[in-house]
Amino acid sequence: MSYEEPVPADRGSARTLRERRVIESAAAELNGYLDLSYEIALLGRSCGGEGSGYDPGARLIELCYEDLTEQRELFETAGRRPAGEEAAAVMAETVFHEAGHALADALGLRFDNDRAEEDAADAFAALMLIREGPPGERTLLTAAQAYELAAAHTGPDPGTDEHAPPASRAAAHRCRLHAASPTRYPPAPTALPCPDTWTNALTPLLRQSPQGSA
DSSP states (O other): OEEOOOOGGGHHHHHHHHHTTHHHHHHHHHHHHOOOSSOOEEEEEOOTTOOSEEETTTTEEEEEHHHHHHHHHHHHHTTOOSOHHHHHHHHHHHHHHHHHHHHHHHHTOOOSSHHHHHHHHHHHHHHHHHTTOHHHHHHHHHHHHHHHHHHHHHOSOOTTOSSOOHHHHHHHHHHHHHHHOTTTSOSOSSSSOOOTHHHHHHHHHHHHOTTSOO
16 A cells, blocks of 8 residues: 655645545455455555546556545535544545455456446445444444435436445445444435345344444
């Protein structure tokens, strides 16, 4: 893992990412859970608007400083100031999401379409955070809240984005939290109840995590 020198506009976000050790903490969790046949690098950098992502050719996860800036502004606009902690939490979820893509690449998994892979990467991010117990659950809840705030700005139309609409991603994370810890997290406040399949899907994982159940 490494950090590139940020452009001037990204210096504050780069400092936050380093100080909160977002990349280092995520890497430690991933290394403790996965054993791949090759290494995947993690890099913090200024991306020039491209956004965080996984590069299969380089086997590299890029975490963009400006993404943290956007998340901090999203929470601060909603009245949560300062929002460095919230922004860092969302970036942690982002690292695990991109690691989901990296894992799918390493295992040669195939999906029916890009949306299906994005949904799987979201699920992997949620599972990695839930493995951490209450601290990870709080991080996942913050990510869900970020998607809810984004939904309020973007509306229900996802456009050409291969990801699910932000509101759907938020609801899915809340359902996963409810499945992992029903007492700490009540059913998601959505029009439809969480399906029973969330609980079934999380059961094998929770057996491995001493803090995974309420």
